[in-house]
Amino acid sequence: MNSESSQIQSKNKIEKISPFFSILIPGSGQFIQKKTWRGITIFLFAVVLGFMVKWSFETFQIGQVQMANGDSFSWLLIPLVVFYLWNILDAFLLAEGKKSSVVWAFLAAAVILYVIGYVVTGVKMDRLVTRIGDAKVVMTKLANPDFFSTYEGEKVVVCGWKCMWNYADTKLHGEVGPQIFVSDNVARIFGGKSKITATIWDVWFGKADEVGQRVPGFETGKIVETIAIGLMATLFSTILAIPVSFLAAHNIMRRVPGGLPIYYFTRGILNIVRAVDTVVWGLIIIVWVGLGSFAGVIALTIHSVAALAKLFSEEIEHIDSGPVEAIEATGGNFFQVIRYAVIPQIIPSFLSYTLLRWDINMRSATVIGFVAGGGIGFFVLETIRQGGYQQYAAALWAIAVVIIIVDFISSRWRNQILKDQPPAEEKVPTWKKIRKVVYIVLGLAAFVYCWTITKIDLESLFNPGKTFGRLLLDFISIDVTPDVVKGVVKELIVTVMQAFMATTLGGLLAIPFSFLAAKNLTGKSKFLSWIFYITRGMFNVLRSIEALLYVAIFVFWVGIGPFAGMMALAITTFALLGKLFSEAIENIDSGPIEAITAAGANKMQTIGYAIVPQIVPPFLSYLIYQWDINIRMATIIGFAGGGGIGLMLNTYFGSLQYHKAGTVILAIVLIVAIMDFSSAKIREKFV
Amino acid sequence: MLKIENLCKTYPNGTQALNDVSFEVEEGEFLAVIGLSGSGKSTLLRCINRLIEPTSGKITWNGVDVTAATGSDIRKIRRQIGMIFQQFNLVKRSSVNTNVLSGRLGYAPTIPSLFHVFSKEDHDNVRKNLDMVGLLDKIDVRADSLSGGQQQRVGIARALMQEPKMVLADEPVASLDPVLAHSILKYLEKLNKEYGITVICSLHFLDLVHRYATRAIALKDGYLVFQGLPKEIDDKQFKQIYGKEAERIEVI
Numbered sequence: 001m002n003s004e005s006s007q008i009q010s011k012n013k014i015e016k017i018s019p020f021f022s023i024l025i026p027g028s029g030q031f032i033q034k035k036t037w038r039g040i041t042i043f044l045f046a047v048v049l050g051f052m053v054k055w056s057f058e059t060f061q062i063g064q065v066q067m068a069n070g071d072s073f074s075w076l077l078i079p080l081v082v083f084y085l086w087n088i089l090d091a092f093l094l095a096e097g098k099k100s101s102v103v104w105a106f107l108a109a110a111v112i113l114y115v116i117g118y119v120v121t122g123v124k125m126d127r128l129v130t131r132i133g134d135a136k137v138v139m140t141k142l143a144n145p146d147f148f149s150t151y152e153g154e155k156v157v158v159c160g161w162k163c164m165w166n167y168a169d170t171k172l173h174g175e176v177g178p179q180i181f182v183s184d185n186v187a188r189i190f191g192g193k194s195k196i197t198a199t200i201w202d203v204w205f206g207k208a209d210e211v212g213q214r215v216p217g218f219e220t221g222k223i224v225e226t227i228a229i230g231l232m233a234t235l236f237s238t239i240l241a242i243p244v245s246f247l248a249a250h251n252i253m254r255r256v257p258g259g260l261p262i263y264y265f266t267r268g269i270l271n272i273v274r275a276v277d278t279v280v281w282g283l284i285i286i287v288w289v290g291l292g293s294f295a296g297v298i299a300l301t302i303h304s305v306a307a308l309a310k311l312f313s314e315e316i317e318h319i320d321s322g323p324v325e326a327i328e329a330t331g332g333n334f335f336q337v338i339r340y341a342v343i344p345q346i347i348p349s350f351l352s353y354t355l356l357r358w359d360i361n362m363r364s365a366t367v368i369g370f371v372a373g374g375g376i377g378f379f380v381l382e383t384i385r386q387g388g389y390q391q392y393a394a395a396l397w398a399i400a401v402v403i404i405i406v407d408f409i410s411s412r413w414r415n416q417i418l419k420d421q422p423p424a425e426e427k428v429p430t431w432k433k434i435r436k437v438v439y440i441v442l443g444l445a446a447f448v449y450c451w452t453i454t455k456i457d458l459e460s461l462f463n464p465g466k467t468f469g470r471l472l473l474d475f476i477s478i479d480v481t482p483d484v485v486k487g488v489v490k491e492l493i494v495t496v497m498q499a500f501m502a503t504t505l506g507g508l509l510a511i512p513f514s515f516l517a518a519k520n521l522t523g524k525s526k527f528l529s530w531i532f533y534i535t536r537g538m539f540n541v542l543r544s545i546e547a548l549l550y551v552a553i554f555v556f557w558v559g560i561g562p563f564a565g566m567m568a569l570a571i572t573t574f575a576l577l578g579k580l581f582s583e584a585i586e587n588i589d590s591g592p593i594e595a596i597t598a599a600g601a602n603k604m605q606t607i608g609y610a611i612v613p614q615i616v617p618p619f620l621s622y623l624i625y626q627w628d629i630n631i632r633m634a635t636i637i638g639f640a641g642g643g644g645i646g647l648m649l650n651t652y653f654g655s656l657q658y659h660k661a662g663t664v665i666l667a668i669v670l671i672v673a674i675m676d677f678s679s680a681k682i683r684e685k686f687v
Numbered sequence: 688m689l690k691i692e693n694l695c696k697t698y699p700n701g702t703q704a705l706n707d708v709s710f711e712v713e714e715g716e717f718l719a720v721i722g723l724s725g726s727g728k729s730t731l732l733r734c735i736n737r738l739i740e741p742t743s744g745k746i747t748w749n750g751v752d753v754t755a756a757t758g759s760d761i762r763k764i765r766r767q768i769g770m771i772f773q774q775f776n777l778v779k780r781s782s783v784n785t786n787v788l789s790g791r792l793g794y795a796p797t798i799p800s801l802f803h804v805f806s807k808e809d810h811d812n813v814r815k816n817l818d819m820v821g822l823l824d825k826i827d828v829r830a831d832s833l834s835g836g837q838q839q840r841v842g843i844a845r846a847l848m849q850e851p852k853m854v855l856a857d858e859p860v861a862s863l864d865p866v867l868a869h870s871i872l873k874y875l876e877k878l879n880k881e882y883g884i885t886v887i888c889s890l891h892f893l894d895l896v897h898r899y900a901t902r903a904i905a906l907k908d909g910y911l912v913f914q915g916l917p918k919e920i921d922d923k924q925f926k927q928i929y930g931k932e933a934e935r936i937e938v939i
Contacts, residue, residue: 322776326842329736330849331766331793333759339801340789344781420780422829 022091026084029091037685042087042105049112052493053080056116059490063115076115079108114504117497121566122643127558135557138389142553145393146185150178158183158390185391188379189398191221199452220453223398226375228450229293230362230406233300235447237361238354240305244270245312252316252342255334266309273306275672276665278364279548279636279646282372283653283661287471288464293374293454298461300361300368307360311353312346319345352414359410366399367548370639371650374454377548381640384552392552396545403544467656474658475665484660487648488667495644496671498566498637499630505566506573507623513539513574514581515607521585536582542575547633551640565642569630577626584618585611620686624679631675635668688713689735689853689885694744696730696909704730705741706909712887712902714852717879719900719917720889723929726906728889732855735887736768737761748853766793769846769884771875773858775838779831783822783841786830787813790848809848816844820874836867843874854878856888860895868892872899893920 014032022029026046031039053076056062063074086104093100128135144160150167151157159167159180167180187194196217198208208215220228246252248266253259281299289295323341332340369377376395383391515521517535522528547568554564592610601609638646645664652661689712696705704727712718720728733739735746737753746753748764756764769790777786791809792800799805817823820840822833830838839859846854856875860868876899878884890896896903897917905913905920905928913924926933 320779322772322774323778325738326770326772326776326845327789327792329738329765329768329770329855330790330845331762331764332789333762333792333797335797336789336792336795336800340781340785340792341778344778344785347780422832 016095018095019088019091022088026087029088030094033091033094035094037681042090045105045109046083046087049080049083049109052116053077053112055489055493056120060119062119076112079111083108083112113497113500117501120494120497121501121562123501123563123566124558127563131557131559138553138556141389142393142396144390145397146183146388146390147394148180149183150180160390183394185394187219187221188391189221189223189376189395191219191224193217194219201448201452222369222376222379222395223402225293225453226365226369226377226399227362227402228454229296229300229368229375230358230365231446232297232450232454232456233304233365234354234358234361236297236301237304237308237357238350240301241308241312242350244305244309245316246338248309248313249316251319251321252338267313270306270310271673272669273302274310275632275669275676276303277632277636277668278303278368279371279639280649280665280668282368282370283649284471286372288468289457289460290465291373293372294457294460295372296365296368296374297454297456299372300364303364304357304361308353308357312350315346315349315353316342348417348420352417355410355414355417359406362403362406363544363546366403367546367636370548380549380552384640389556396549399549400541400544404540407540407544471658475662477659478662478666479657479659480663484663488645488663491645491648491664492667492671494562495634495646496631496675498562498569498642498644499627499634502566502569502573502634503623503627503630506570507577507626509570509574510577510581511619513578514585517578517582518585520588520590535578539575539579539582542571543579545572547572547637548640548642551637551642555641560641560643562643565634565637565640565644568640568642569633569637572633573626573630576629577622580622580625581615581619584615584622587618588614617686621683624683628676628679631672635672688749689887690745690747691735692745692747694731694734694746695742696727696734696739697742703909705734705744705906708744708906708909708911710904710911710914712885714885715879715883717876717886717888717899717901719896719903720887720906721891721893721896721903721928722889722906727909728906729857731906732770732857732887732889735855736765736770762793766849767852769849769851769854771839771842771846771854771856771859773861775835775842775862777830777838777841777845779829781830782827783817783830783833784813784826786841787817787844787848790845793849812848813844816847817841819847820844835863836870839863839867839871840874843871843878847878851884853885853887856886858889858891861891868895869898875899893925896920 018029018032020029021032025043027039027041027043029039030042033039053063053074056076057064057074063076064072065075066072083105086108090100090102090105144158144162146158148159148164149156150159150163159178163178164180167178170176170178184192186192193216195214196202196219198211198213198215198217200211202208202215202217203211207217244266247262248270250263253263256262278299281302282295285295285299285302289298319342323345324337327337327341365375365377367377369375369379370381372378376399380392380395383389383395513535516531517539519532522532547565550568550571551564554567558564558567588611592614593606596606596610634644634646635649636646638644638648639650641647645668649661649664649668652658652664691711692709694705694708695703697703708727708731720731722728730739734741735748735753737756741754744754751764753764778789781789785803788803788805788809791805791812795805795809814823814826817826820843822837822840822844825833825837825841830841833841839862842859854875859875860871863871872888872895875886875888879886888900890900900917903913903915903917903920904911905924907928912928913920920928
């Protein structure tokens with residue numbers, strides 16, 4: 001016997017006894033058999049599930065079963081044992097070279113996670129029903145937004161649909177009906193005549209004698225302010241992200257002496273900054289520059305610089321290296337290579353990412369006011385506090401309209417830019433030149449206007465508030481005493497579970513609806529195409545409003561707490577996944593459908609055999625993507641009463657306990673980073 | 688005169704692309720480099736202008752030690768050596784004018800060049816060189832609206848902007864329709880014969896080598912397996928260079 005075959009024998013021997021390793025340490029047997037990722041995953045799952053069962057029993061007595069002798073244990077140990085036994089069986093089967101199904105492991109893990117998730121997010125399905133009366137009240141108010149008012153005796157009241165109907169009815173019959181006029185609320189949202197504080201422009205145009213004087217004028221509406229915040233943040237973040245992205249591009253930095261350490265440092269910072277949501281940045285920034293739109297602009301800019309710089313740098317890394325080589329061969333230096341070989345290649349993708357970011361920033365701008373005190377978010381917060389649900393409803397409709405328009409413009413321009421056709425005409429006609437000049441002038445005017453109404457104040461940028469220094473010091477010396485850590489861990493698990501439950505619930509709801517919103521399945525008859533437009537429309541409207549803005553509805557309905565937050569997240573999940581799923585269905589290859597139909601299959605059979613196999617990979621991929629989004633969203637949902645770690649963060653900031661706030665932020669950064677990493681791995685493996 | 692002595696290149700992944708390659712190229716030659724894909728032709732050409740760092744060996748060109756040059760000295764050597772690529776390596780979104788001008792970057796002062804400011808002489812030369820390759824009317828169009836053959840001619844014009852003493856052409860016709868091969872190689876022949884520029888050109892087709900080259904070398908697995916006149920490559924040599932399976936084919 002030669003040495004090679006004896007080596008194979010001894011290797012086989014280790015693999016044969018590997019199930020025994022799995023008895024001691026779950027996953028280790030699989031690891032020994034070179035199923036590295038399977039082994040690591042089983043081990044991590046065993047640890048996490050074990051911890052969750054123990055923790056949930058100690059903290060919430062989840063699954064408590066009382067024994068006759070007074071002892072108690074958690075019945076969740078049963079699925080845990082199932083998981084453990086499966087792990088041994090799995091190692092055994094693999095060692096035998098047989099196939100092993102993951103169904104039991106999957107079920108065991110699902111039981112544990114969903115039971116815990118159900119309890120810690122405070123799911124009270126009964127409340128959805130028992131409090132339907134409250135829901136009806138709030139729904140009626142939401143359906144009658146405060147756009148028009150009328151008189152009821154001496155009192156001014158909102159004129160809803162019924163009143164409008166009466167008005168129209170009486171008008172049609174030529175009778176004298178109720179008096180209707182535009183509400184004050186409209187002026188607050190969209191802008192109207194009022195007394196304003198004079199700016200330097202009013203002085204210029206002779207409307208005021210000095211800056212700060214109260215003069216009659218046109219007050220900016222909250223939604224206009226929101227648009228301005230989004231625009232300014234996009235502009236600033238793009239300008240700042242471009243140089244940063246070069247520092248974070250591997251193919252650029254490895255050409256620079258000492259560039260690689262800078263590259264790793266920049267990448268690290270970008271990932272940390274990105275992990276902290278815009279709203280949390282808002283909390284930090286108001287300590288620096290004070291409440292107001294300006295704080296909102298800065299918070300959005302910070303988060304957006306990090307997100308854009310990452311996308312930009314990846315774009316730089318993916319450029320065609322041919323021109324770089326060619327310019328180097330002509331003897332061009334580093335800067336000339338960047339100017340002539342790199343920059344021309346990245347312009348279209350940079351523009352398109354900027355437009356995408358504009359869309360995202362507009363959405364963030366609608367909620368940044370919850371903490372930073374500017375824009376429509378602040379208005380929403382105020383109206384909810386005063387119980388003004390009809391004013392709140394009007395704001396939601398205004399937001400939906402603006403965001404849908406922005407979404408439309410952004411995606412349309414993106415498509416045009418990414419096509420990147422060379423110009424058809426070689427000579428640019430004069431009217432196009434004139435149009436260009438007009439656009440530039442309008443753009444400049446818009447810039448100046450936005451600068452004024454977002455109250456950008458560079459002086460306060462370099463004059464941080466007194467407490468800001470303390471905040472920085474406290475963030476460095478964060479509080480890691482057991483009590484605080486225990487509390488943070490608890491809220492963190494609640495937050496993750498909120499995201500988990502919301503992704504499941506929203507995803508499950510989205511699947512049936514997505515079929516109704518797919519054009520290739522619904523184009524057949526007039527009735528079906530109406531269903532298509534209604535479902536798509538519903539997705540688009542629901543999607544245009546951030547989860548944070550929905551929380552108020554569910555707080556009213558099911559009460560303050562994680563359940564309300566989870567429901568709000570589920571709504572946005574439903575809308576976004578519904579849209580993405582339906583697009584995935586539209587993008588499937590029609591060949592198999594044709595073949596199955598030709599074989600005489602009915603509609604359900606066609607879906608089962610020709611459509612489902614094609615849509616599982618994109619659905620999974622979108623589900624993971626949504627999971628990433630929900631983890632981030634869940635960290636801020638508490639700002640509006642939705643429970644989870646956001647509430648804790650808000651409390652610590654409010655009571656100036658920056659040590660503890662620092663701990664919470666660190667926990668958020670860690671959990672987001674871990675989830676990002678694991679979902680990237682899962683995507684690599686399965687999609 | 689270009690002198691290559693004991694040139695070796697081993698890539699970080701362990702691939703030995705060049706093994707102890709030595710040869711000389713006289714001024715004014717048209718040297719063809721032949722060999723299979725992966726035989727080291729591209730690596731050899733890129734070692735000559737130091738786009739790739741050789742592992743060991745020495746390259747001297749007109750008495751200057753190319754392998755010893757550092758920093759700006761490398762760039763001063765590079766700007767005298769034009770290069771033409773298989774994939775043309777034009778910036779597709781930039782105009783033909785900008786692409787050709789970029790051949791002048793090694794001479795242009797940095798700051799003005801970053802703002803696209805070049806001397807009048809440079810602009811005149813762009814027109815002259817584009818005229819030479821027959822594309823003067825395309826000066827303002829974007830590079831990606833040109834056909835492959837036109838793009839390669841822009842590549843030649845860009846190399847000419849360097850006023851090169853030598854041109855390295857890395858499979859200049861491999862990405863083009865065979866019918867266009869002669870049109871491109873005729874331009875290279877013109878550079879060689881009329882302007883006296885040394886040309887080192889890697890080629891796939893043997894009949895192109897016979898038609899244009901004054902001398903040829905062959906690489907196989909990183910070793911120099913032949914050097915001599917193109918007509919000296921007989922069937923036996925051919926099998927040695929390309930392997931037993933190979934058959935001679937001809938392009939139009």
